[in-house]
Amino acid sequence: MARVIEGFLTPPQGRFALCVSRFNGFITEQLLRGAQDALLRHGVADGDIDVFRVPGTFELPGLVRRVAEGGQYAGVVALGCVIRGGTPHFEYVAGEVSKGIGQIALTAPCAVSFGVLTCDTVEQAVDRAGVKAGNKGADAAMACLEMVNLYARIAEVGKKR
Numbered sequence: 001m002a003r004v005i006e007g008f009l010t011p012p013q014g015r016f017a018l019c020v021s022r023f024n025g026f027i028t029e030q031l032l033r034g035a036q037d038a039l040l041r042h043g044v045a046d047g048d049i050d051v052f053r054v055p056g057t058f059e060l061p062g063l064v065r066r067v068a069e070g071g072q073y074a075g076v077v078a079l080g081c082v083i084r085g086g087t088p089h090f091e092y093v094a095g096e097v098s099k100g101i102g103q104i105a106l107t108a109p110c111a112v113s114f115g116v117l118t119c120d121t122v123e124q125a126v127d128r129a130g131v132k133a134g135n136k137g138a139d140a141a142m143a144c145l146e147m148v149n150l151y152a153r154i155a156e157v158g159k160k161r
């Protein structure tokens, strides 16, 4: 019978880094709150969570790469918010952060998750930061927790059958 290997939502060994941008802080602070709350309520100790801040979402990939590759964390969560304005700036920032975090997630020695909002309006961002559409920071933290567990299980299940 085929084995199904999934990550659990139990607290793993290891620390978590929450990397958050200050730009659009009225949204990103809510994403951070949601991510912290999700980890704490799944048994991660407060002392095992570190918060790193960057000026804007564009700066997130540079930070996340250094934090993820440093080997001190089991999971890294990127939290930011890009809101479309009247110029193409949005496209560049949103494109760079999604591409950058995506590349890091592929090769990092730990789990990396993407809690960056890319919204057309402020209202869309508010809805995703703890109002109508949940809290995407909490969702990203949960995904990170699951992937930390899953990565740990790959080595485990490879040994036994």
Ligand code: INI
Residues within 6 Å of the ligand: 021, 023, 024, 055, 056, 057, 058, 059, 080, 081, 082, 083, 084, 085, 089, 090, 093
């Ligand atoms: N940074 C954001 O996090 N969100 C935005 O919506 C945004 N817009 O639209 O300008 C933004 N710009 C700043 C950018 O992330 C960098 O901090 C800046 O360009 C300096 O490198």
